[in-house]
Amino acid sequence: MRGIVFRGDCTLELATFPDPTPGVGEVVLEIKASGMCGSDLHWYRRPAGEVPAFIAGHEPCGVVVAVGPGAVGPHARLGARVMVHHYKGCMGCPDCRSGWPQMCRTAPIVVYSADAHGAHAPYMKVSADTLVPLDERLSFEAGAAISCGTGTAWGAFERVGLTGRDTVAVFGQGPVGLSATMLAKAQGARVIALDIDESRRKTAKEFGADAVINPLDGSVPEAIGELTGGKGVSISLETSGAAAANRDALDSVSPWGTVCLVGIGSEFNFSLAKYLRTQVRILTSWTMSVQAQRACADFVVDRGLNLDALFTDRWRLEQAEEAYQAFNRQSGGKGVFLM
Template sequence: MKGIVFPGDRSAVLKEFPEPVPGPGEVVLRIRASGMCGSDLHFYRGSVDFAAGDGVIQGHEPCGEVHAVGPGVGEAMARVGQRVMVHHYWGCQACRRCRAGWPQMCETAPAKTMAVTAHGGHAPYALVPAHTLLPLPDELSYRAGAAIGCGTGTAWGGIKRLGDISDTTTVVFGQGPVGLSATMFAAAMGARVIAVDIDAARLRRARAFGAHETLDPAGTDLVAAVGELTRGRGADVVLETSGRAGQDALSVLGTFGRACFLGLPGQVSFSAEQHYKKQWTLMTSWTMSTIEQARCADFAVAHRLPVDDLYSHAWTLDQAAEAYAWFDRQADGKGVFEFTD
């Protein structure tokens, strides 16, 4: 079979790999949709901090159906033909973090990560441990399951870190796929959402995903604009998803405000002496737990959220070079590789 690899020079190359065979405790997933995530671009561009190597199949947002199961995998864990999402990390399964559903924070050894230290989903088939699978609700498409597996799930994870955001003014910085997902969730939870981005098309999409107000920082005094929209109080909640607006995020945060920083590289600095009276709560968030991934999917179903609409482009595997050249421009929505019979 063919899979997409990144040599690290802004190219996406198809390379031949053997079809996987499941060992004990493993399953082979037939990929139906494999999402393109913003973090892919670190590997695509060859960032020294994100070195996957060109021998690893990319794609850490896979979704599909169980194709084959290995020894020891009972029907309670996985059955052939089952529609599933994947939690794309796996650890020791024994430490307190793994048992709590956070294998990416395994305390005994570095976690395995799809598209970094294990083959990912930009191929017709993927091999994963059975315990990484989560049922895909019948109401959700494979596209939606792929998005929830990382990008959309990352937005959900950040919001869950922040706690109850109903009846708040929430400012979401960046309206790429993660930011749009955050806007969608926050609006569905009862927040008044102010979406911030420098791209007019993304701001229009933010309105469609529930944003009540939109602001372009390139031509707007953000502090003044947010102040006007909040009667001078500032934002109750801020999510920074772009990785480039950390200081702007802090500048609009009101007293007793809560801010969560999701985007990379995400440089943020502040003086405690200048700001300690504001009683802020500042935090970071990294993807989500297995438990929250399932809850995210259930929430999307219960609120009939338009997760599929996050995607603006769909590609076949043979279009890998074209797809990532487009994605590298970061001027549109989310992309997905789709596989049919």
């Protein structure tokens, strides 16, 4: 089979690999949809020689087509529609047992696409422990989104304890930010969506944002102040990874509020003397637990959310080069490879 491998400096290759066969405790999926996630770009843009030689793609969704010896669990059966929680830990420690294998401190963790082959290929071999069921009412594309981007937005709101009383500023309206806008609205919150790209702001409106702001139009904290009677938002969710957005997220939150940082790529520092008396909480959030991935999927089904609308670009593997060049411009919606 052929799979997409990043080669550094914004290049990639459709490389040839043997079709996978499942080992002990493993299954092989026929991949139906493999999403493109913002964090792919950090690998795609790296210098040559600093990129793992594994098949990319960490939003896997498909059907089980081979079951290895000792692969147990309700989803390790031929024909099961599944998503993958794309990490493998020791599966015995408290973090793994609580559904957070990516936090395992007992064994080196495997992140599929970075430490083992990912999903940008017709087949993918995974540990049976990673499987999360895909409801019949969800498309494979939706399952792919929930496997990282949308699940990450859900996980962040679990961390901050979002309620319908909150006003949330979502910084960045890429795949994670747009998912956050949709999920926060569906949970009853008021949403202010920010992005420098006009088409992304327009889409955020269509996904239910109560107000949109272009950060290039002037002071973001002032604009948010005007929309909140001078109070600021109760939650800032930063998904863009831009340093200026980190700063604005902190300066736009009300006293006792919460700043949740999800976007990767920047560094920022702040004066404790300036913020100490605001009592704000600043926390990081990295993807989601297995249980949260499933809860997110259940919520999308129960509320009838149209997650398929996140996708603006559907690609074949052969279009990989064009697909990542387009994604690297960071102005459209979410892309997915359909096999």
